[in-house]
Amino acid sequence: MTGDPGSVVERIRKGETILDEDLSGLDCSGLDLSGARFVEVTAWGARFDGARLEGASFTDCDLSESRWKGADLGRANIVQSRLSGSDFSGVRAPQSRWIRCDLSGADFSGGDLGRASFAGCRLDSAVFDGADLLKTVFTDSEFLKNRFRSARIEKTVFQKADLAGALFEGATFSNPVFLESSLTGVDLSGASLPKIQCDGTNLTGADLTGCMLSLGNFRRADLTGAKLDGATAEKAFFVEAVLAKASLKGARLSKSSFCRADLTEADLSGADLSMGQCAGSVCLRTIFSGADLSLADLSHADLREADLRGAVLTRTNLHRIREDRALFDASGRALARETDPERARAEDFVPDSNEPNHS
Secondary structure: OOHHHHHHHHHHHHOOOEEEEOOOHHHHHHOOOOOOEOOOOOOOOOEEOEEOOOOOOEEEEEOOOOOOOOOOOOOHHHHHHHOOOOOOOOOOOOOOOOOOEEEEOEEEOOOOOOOOOEEEEEEEEOOOOOOOOOEEEEEEEEEOEEEOOEEEOOEEEOOOOOOOOOOOOOEEEOOOOOEEOOOOOOOOOEEEEOOEOOOOOOOOEOOOOOOEOOOEOOOOOOOOOOOOOOOEOOOOEEEOEEEEOOOOOOEOOOEEEOOOOEEOEEEEEOOOOOOOEEEEEEEOEEEEEEEEOOOEOOOOOEOOOOOOOOEEEOOOOOOOOOOOOOOOOHHHHOOOEOOOOHHHHHHOOOOOOOOOOOO
């Protein structure tokens, strides 16, 4: 049943809630529906192109395949509603809230979603090409085969989001946050991602070749098999991260921290790790050939079968490393700092259990 737009507008202006009605095919294009309240409404294929819907609310509605091109949904609340296949291209929806909605296949191309929040939503195949996502928050939402081409991703938060295979070509980033999310196999090559936050994020097989990652946080992240060749990640935080078989050839990693990280079979040939912190890291069969490790701390690192031929080891801290079958140049190693006997004695100190307690 197609509703009468004029009647709907008049009821909304009177403060009436539109409840449990079939408004499929309703055309409210260009109308002012600010503050409207729709509850349990079915409106398949409804048109809201260019409509004003500031502060409107939609609860338990089925609005599948609806059109919202250029509509104003600022501060709108959309709760537990179906909007699969809907067209939101060019929508203005700052500070809007989307809670447990089905937005699979929705098109937000060119939309303004600044400071909007999406919680528990289904966003499979949703398109955000050219969208403004300034401080937009996505939490516990389902993503699959999404596009963010040329999108503005500034202080945008993705928490527990599966973005495996998402397309970010041409997107601009500033302080993006990916917490406990998945970016498996994502191609971000050449992107500028300073101060990126990826705590606990899965970046297995991701392509970060040539990326700007300075001051980034990759604590506990999984970068197994990732490509970071030529990347700039100075002062980045890779503590407890997994970089097994990752490629970081020629990467600039000065002053970065890899403490307790797993670098098994990683390739850091020619990388700049000067003044880096790698204490307690696992570097089994890791390639450091030609790398700059001057003033780096490798104390207690596991360097068994690692290749450090041609590496710069000027004042590199090799305190108590494990080095079975590791390869060094004698001349280069001569400039390193070996195990400190006094520090070793302090580490091995065991208090006498028979010593009186004077506390």
